[in-house]
Amino acid sequence: MENDLNRANSLYIRVPGGYGDNLMATAVVAAVRREYPDMRIFVATKRLDIFENNPHIAGLYNTRTLLKKNMSVYNRCCVLEYVPYAKIRESNEKKHWIDFFYDCLPISIKHRTYQPEIYLTWRERNCRSRRLEKLQRPIAVISPYGGATSKIPNKFYPVEKWPAIVAGLSEASFSVIQVGEKKEGPVLPGVIDWRGLGYRKSAAALLHCDALITHPSGFMHLATALLVPCLTLFGGV
Template sequence: MAEGNPFAHLIASLGWQRQRAENLIRRWMIFRGARGTVNWRWPWPFQKPWQRARLRLCSHGGGIGDELMCTPIFREIRRLNPRCHITFLSRHQDVFERNPHLSAVERFTPAAAANAIYLQYNLVLPPPRPLVTLMAECVGLNLSASHLEPPIIDPSESIRARIAEVPGPRIIIQPQASRWTPNKQWPFASWTRLVEMLVERYHVIEVGTQSMFPQPQFGPRFHSFAGETTMRDFIWMLSQAAVFVGPVSGGMHIANAYKIPSVVLFGGYEAPDGFDYPFAHRFFTPVDCAPCWLTTPCPFELKCLHAIHPDAVSRAVVKAVEANASKLAEA
């Protein structure tokens, strides 16, 4: 906004009103279905964004999971438009630098993203379709995708050595999701009981930004790496799991990318049909208020998460380990 410009306030107000109107129209389009959204927004003969010679893309959300959900879209654009120069603006630039479908990766900043297309899924909540499908619609694609692209990365030598010392099958848990909402948090007592059951049979590795168990007393089969890894090491560690256990989080998306069986604690914040992930066992509680997408504290004391019992989760983990072992034996 130019200082001293008598029309600056009017220009800013008009820009805000235009954005508001565009969002209202886009919300209306979303209820027309995936095909309807694409055809209403870019009717023939107008070119759809994926058909352009150059694209600058970024994820609306800043988490690693939100950015990994963009990877099927890169793959589909490359398939349909092989010569397109695709630039991705990422908060985790080094994770995507070797993605085979990208032409360039740049660090995300609001200024850099000013002329980029945001791949977003949150114009209508709860989302009416899988999140990847809604994100793909932002570039004019009608896309269903059940597999994210696995990052091509190398871990640090110290992490590789430490993981090599943990016997398999390794169960990797991510007890805590991001701070975006408190309504994904399975109770501490439930996590504690689950770990107590799992370490009777397996080695359990905790990952995340900080440990849920500051003074764990689970014995020598419990290993906490929480708060000790870079994003690259975190991702690589998950690729070494027999089974992943956690809430809807970055770990869930990473497990899908590497085809790692996962046990996901949805509770009632999100609905499982938002993610078409074939390797996931989903614990969803269909209470009246679910899916809520609530970012403020739950007024019902997280009854959807308290309804998930540790023994049921433990059985799902054991079943996933045994199924995975059978597949490996047959390969």
């Protein structure tokens, strides 16, 4: 299969997960292009905004559209997801989650990288810069709700504890911005409400801030991509 892909000079990838999985997949895409600079990479995903303007890909597909209109391309995709048995290893070494994605590829990558990437336009980067300039520093961004529907207990931090976190930040002279979707939950007292911006504009806002506080989520991986310090709060059983 590897030889076939090299002859065709194309690699089709499908990422079925949420924002976090798609951001981690960007590290894999970048590594493929570095090792195979002539490879044309096509990505199918429901999270198109993660891969917008990504210079490493030749084409971007909406997974839902492929399912309806182009099953041949859909079936051509290798799927990047958590598959523990994708590669059986002799040792019991712990693996980075992104390693599971690498193991799903039909080609070998000698130099694996783990830094996610998101490519914002100049306009996106500056969409709220003037408002941010007026805020007192340091600025903390919080995303308190997104993991509450997860079946994994440590994926969300109890909602009722967030007001105390905001109060502590305010006492320490932080400006606090809340991001996320409005349908997830109400705005917390004492914060600046920037919910409903969408993922890329939220990324642009986060880029100009000093820290993110969130649960294990797509925003956590976004902070990694933007090199913004992140405090991740894990829930309990």
